[in-house]
Amino acid sequence: MEDSNTVLGKAMAILRAFGPADSVLPLAELVRRTGLAKGTAHRVAGDLVHHRLLDRTDHGYRLSGGLFELGLRASAERTLLELAMPFLQDLYERTHETVHLGVREGHEVVYLAKIGGHRQARAPSRTGGRMPTHCTAIGKVLLAHAGEEEQAAVLTGPLERRTPHTVIAPGLLRRQLMKAVETGVAYEREESTPGLLCVAAPVLRPDGQTAVAAISVMGPVGRFRPEPHANAVRAAAAALGSTLARRHR
Amino acid sequence: MEDSNTVLGKAMAILRAFGPADSVLPLAELVRRTGLAKGTAHRVAGDLVHHRLLDRTDHGYRLSGGLFELGLRASAERTLLELAMPFLQDLYERTHETVHLGVREGHEVVYLAKIGGHRQARAPSRTGGRMPTHCTAIGKVLLAHAGEEEQAAVLTGPLERRTPHTVIAPGLLRRQLMKAVETGVAYEREESTPGLLCVAAPVLRPDGQTAVAAISVMGPVGRFRPEPHANAVRAAAAALGSTLARRHR
DNA sequence: TGGTGGCGTTCCACTCAGCGGTACGCTCTT
DNA sequence: AAGAGCGTACCGCTGAGTGGAACGCCACCA
Numbered sequence: 344m345e346d347s348n349t350v351l352g353k354a355m356a357i358l359r360a361f362g363p364a365d366s367v368l369p370l371a372e373l374v375r376r377t378g379l380a381k382g383t384a385h386r387v388a389g390d391l392v393h394h395r396l397l398d399r400t401d402h403g404y405r406l407s408g409g410l411f412e413l414g415l416r417a418s419a420e421r422t423l424l425e426l427a428m429p430f431l432q433d434l435y436e437r438t439h440e441t442v443h444l445g446v447r448e449g450h451e452v453v454y455l456a457k458i459g460g461h462r463q464a465r466a467p468s469r470t471g472g473r474m475p476t477h478c479t480a481i482g483k484v485l486l487a488h489a490g491e492e493e494q495a496a497v498l499t500g501p502l503e504r505r506t507p508h509t510v511i512a513p514g515l516l517r518r519q520l521m522k523a524v525e526t527g528v529a530y531e532r533e534e535s536t537p538g539l540l541c542v543a544a545p546v547l548r549p550d551g552q553t554a555v556a557a558i559s560v561m562g563p564v565g566r567f568r569p570e571p572h573a574n575a576v577r578a579a580a581a582a583l584g585s586t587l588a589r590r591h592r
Numbered sequence: 593m594e595d596s597n598t599v600l601g602k603a604m605a606i607l608r609a610f611g612p613a614d615s616v617l618p619l620a621e622l623v624r625r626t627g628l629a630k631g632t633a634h635r636v637a638g639d640l641v642h643h644r645l646l647d648r649t650d651h652g653y654r655l656s657g658g659l660f661e662l663g664l665r666a667s668a669e670r671t672l673l674e675l676a677m678p679f680l681q682d683l684y685e686r687t688h689e690t691v692h693l694g695v696r697e698g699h700e701v702v703y704l705a706k707i708g709g710h711r712q713a714r715a716p717s718r719t720g721g722r723m724p725t726h727c728t729a730i731g732k733v734l735l736a737h738a739g740e741e742e743q744a745a746v747l748t749g750p751l752e753r754r755t756p757h758t759v760i761a762p763g764l765l766r767r768q769l770m771k772a773v774e775t776g777v778a779y780e781r782e783e784s785t786p787g788l789l790c791v792a793a794p795v796l797r798p799d800g801q802t803a804v805a806a807i808s809v810m811g812p813v814g815r816f817r818p819e820p821h822a823n824a825v826r827a828a829a830a831a832l833g834s835t836l837a838r839r840h841r
Numbered sequence: 842t843g844g845t846g847g848c849g850t851t852c853c854a855c856t857c858a859g860c861g862g863t864a865c866g867c868t869c870t871t
Numbered sequence: 872a873a874g875a876g877c878g879t880a881c882c883g884c885t886g887a888g889t890g891g892a893a894c895g896c897c898a899c900c901a
Contacts, residue, residue: 346642349858350599350888355643358662366667371848380890385850387600387888394604398668406666408695412702413607414663415720417655418615419647425718429710436685446657453661458707461678469674471664598887599859620877629861634879636859 353379353387358396361406363472369403414471420446423556424455426590427546427583431458431558434579438572440562443468443543446555447485450476450497455556464539464563474535477502477516478509480543480569481557484529487520488545488554494520508533528573533564542569544580549588558583602628602636607645610655612721618652663720669695672805673704675839676795676832680707680807683828687821689811692717692792695804696734699725699746704805713788713812723784726751726765727758729792729818730806733778736769737794737803743769757782777822782813791818793829798837807832 346352360376361368368376374384388404391397395409415421427444435442441459445452451473468474476482476497486494502511510516523529531541543559558580560572609625610617617625623633637653640646644658664670676693684691690708694701700722717723725731725746735743751760759765772778780790792808807829809821 348889349639351603351636351639351643354600354603355645361665363665366671369848370850381849382851382890382892383888390598390600394600396604405668406662408666408669408697408702411663411666411669411704412720412722413655414660414666415718416610416612417657417660417663419654420657420660421718421720422615428707429712432684432707432709435681448657453657455660458677458681460681463678469664469670471661471670473661597860602859618877619879630878631861631863631880632859 350387353377353383354391354396357384357388357391357404358406358410363469367400367403367405373404420455423587426586427456427556427558430579430583430586431456434558434560434575435459437575438560438562440464440560440567440572441466443481443559443561445479445481445485445557445559447476447482447489447557448473450500452476452479452482452485454481464561464567466539466561467536475503475505477511478505478531478534479559480529480531480541480561481559483516483519483531484523484543484545484557484559485554487523487529488547488552490553505535506533506537508537510534526573527577530569532569538564540564540567540569542573542576544573544577546580546584546587548584549591555584555587599636602626602632603640603645606633606637606640606653607655607659612718616649616652616654622653669704672836675835676705676805676807679828679832679835680705683807683809683824684708686824687809687811689809689816689821690715692730692808692810694728694730694734694806694808696725696731696738696806697722698742699749701725701728701731701734703730713810713816715788715810716785717810724752724754726760727754727780727783728808729778729780729790729810730808732765732768732780733772733792733794733806734803736772736778737796737801739802754784755782755786757786759783775822776826779818781818787813789813789816789818791822791825793822793826795829795833795836797833798840804833804836 356377357373360373370385374381392399395407398405398407431442431444435458439460441463443454444456445454454468454470454472457468457470476486486497498513498517504511528542528544533539539561541559541561543557545554546556547554558576560576605626606622609622619634623630641648644656647654647656680691680693684707688709690712692703693705694703703717703719703721706717706719725735735746747762747766753760777791777793782788788810790808790810792806794803795805796803807825809825
């Protein structure tokens, strides 16, 4: 069922036509990606510009700062982010490696924050970006604290092999998840991107079972070993967890 | 001219009905704020939920994570933010006070980043939030490097008196702006919020005149003095400026 | 130099998506 | 039990939205 016979559908189609990598798209490209009629795309895009969701440049259209602002009003992620920031800062300062804050959405991780210095490893993750759960430390640790069925859904589904090290055997992956629950941290060793290692710990709800989010520290093979940072990550996540709990009543 | 006889206009009205402070709004409240017919608001809000721009909760609607993600694809602010992060980190680490990155939009500042630790002063600024230019350090320094007419437009317009210390005399303000150009930094002393002091420096384009953004360090009256941090802020802003310049060819 | 293809823009008559008034059912409070 | 406030559902009218067609404008190439 196509939902692009409503104006809103068309507008969304245009906005979503912008991939994570695209900065500016010409009208013709939007037409190609959305399948809209040229006239229609022209008008809708014009309306979006009028409403400050798109910017018009010489070379085409671009997601605007208005959208940026609007997105940052999203309450759930925003309050989590604001409360988490000080803990992420501490963690960064202690490790001087790239620090992530992420939440799970289905079989993917959405990154709410990524902070790093000048020497940070070149990672594909970006604030607001997504990665599969099964090949990232944050993903694994969140999966480990997810409901039975949700976990099973991912384990039985097809698992993308992103690198030669990606764990795609359901049995091994499940064992890693169980170990993550036991130890309170999950690891990733070049499973999403060659040359990158990562430790993550869950930010648990007061029930101590389910996870709201997860925090990780990531670094490059060579100078970086994840194990020594396990405690720091665990501590940061736990501290954030109790801050959230305290606040929630 | 009301632009809410287009569907998109109505949708935007609903999205913009969410103020910076609102987390969840019931349908009735949306109706009140937007002036839409109840039936219409109900349907449009439903469509927005369907398109993942709103979340439905027991108590009403909420800006969704989908919007958060979409907003972070806005290319201009995103790349600026990513490039700036390491410099902001360094600055935070050196000062351990709240660090801001902001751009100017008309007579207001939009904050792209705010990083701080556990002891950060309670400030009204938020990532993605806005403040007037004339009573913030970032605002002043950006105004100082803006075009003549734009600067004049703000100076001649009415200036909100946010605190007893807010500078609303156009003459004094203009002198502060000139000094900011000379010295490369602008100060704010409890002009936007009682108890807060701030230093800001501009991130200049290669032309050395106009500013892309500005960086600031803020702290509370008492333990914090802005002057000693002027050099650090200036250095961070300059370093980011040359990084941008290098990248732009 | 003239042809060609891709692009953004404009126009316009048709039509169905969207409209909003009305009515209903639920849950609180009084 | 009556009322107020809320979310939801219905439905006939209509103009906002549609998309095909046509236009003018480069940039590229033969």
